[in-house]
Amino acid sequence: MALILITVMVILAAGPTWSSPSIIQMRPEKKTLLAADDLYCSSWRFTVETNDAGAWTRVPVRCVDFVKEYITGDLYASELEAVTTNAAEYARAIRISGDGRDAWVFDIDETLLSNVPYYAVNGFGSKIFDEPSFNEWVELAEAPAIAPGLRLYNELQELGFTIFLLTGRGEYQRHATERNLMYAGFSNWGKLILRGKSDEGTLASVFKSEKRKEIEDAGYIIHGSSGDQWSDLMGFAVARRSYKLPNPLYYIA
Template identity: 45%
Template sequence: MRLVVVFLFLATVSATCHANCFIEQVVHQIHPLRPRSGAGGYRLENINCQSWRLAVETKNIINWKLVPEACEGYIGHYMLGKQYRKDCETVANVAIEYAKSLTLAGDGKDIWVFDIDETTLSNMPYYARSDVQFGALPYNDTKFNEWVAEGTAPPVPASLRLYQTLLPLGFKIVFLTGTAERFRAIRTSNLKAAGYHTWEKLILKGEADKGTTALVYKSKKRTELVNSGYRVLGNMGDQWSDILGDNAGDRTFKVPDPMYYIG
């Protein structure tokens, strides 16, 4: 069954539902997307989509532009199904274990850096649309910015749980995103509505960093933090460019994202 089934379901999600119930609800809607080969492998035209996703997550496949057409259904099944949720929970569990093992200095300079898109906030309602199809169609900057401007992205539940654990431990939270500075007000309200109510800094991409790669931009911003006295003890993102480069942090954690690649 086409992914439009998922899109139609998303349109019916009650507006009164709290943001963090979104992924919990869509888990059950994915069942019409039947695997095309054993164990959800989607083996078509010599592409095994499980293997393709593993290669993406381990950075063996880089600089890719689109999800292979043969894997569109598989990626939709994964992102809206239970496995994505479980994978994110595993990352959060390991991060929480690490955070609890630390003894913080207590001077307010121990920080945890979070990316936003597909790390703390989910753009699943956007990527499930029939004109996006989980990264199988070309990225449209205008359409995506229109979605961001709506300010309705729900949280990634596992990341929200990590965030809620870090605050009472004494960590200061820094959100570091490639979102343009002009969206500061809407991103602020979206984060708060999703449950992220407190942070030390929200760093967005300004005109001075326009045209730089994500890796260069995020390295630069983390270095500025370190030079001002902060210690990056933890860093979480969905892209390798979030967690590589200068001053990446004492420990880095990657949540899965097979829908797009940002270098």
């Protein structure tokens, strides 16, 4: 009985408020989110991931802890896995022509490379995007691979797809980007397409559509496309199937 009582005291001390009527996420080692914030922020995340929210510049103040727990926790990893499983199943069912014209387009940031280490020391999306400090991080070329992204990337190559990397990063970041991709385990891409001088000031959705159009005009069939932003996937010359990866840290139009 004494043991039960001690256990009980620990539970009562560490646990949530039992009178809370709603959803409470229990993560024993982590700060417990209030139920109302969890509900609000889960719903906010829904609107972000479905593109209902439209343009936004930073994570709402009350959702910063939520985003931190999400992006460093099991759910983000599990969602990345789930989307990758969808994409791999689709890709395996495609009859590859063997002429190298079957293509897949990947975005890079938050699709193949993770900038979570950068955002972890820069407020987890709570601050307005700071280009100078982000560019310093890019030059370090130490972003780790998103593990399911690397697995899909390798499987697509084995299946015979030509891989296009299409990123909003600038041409001046080509060398750092190549170095980082190789550091993280990526190799043998067909082409790495970055924003040139003439693409400056173009919306990402338009820039990426134009580049997909060029890929199609060169004779490729874009079977699939993976990106963490809707602007990676929508517009014109869209892939036959698009795979939206989660990202509650930032929005790109």
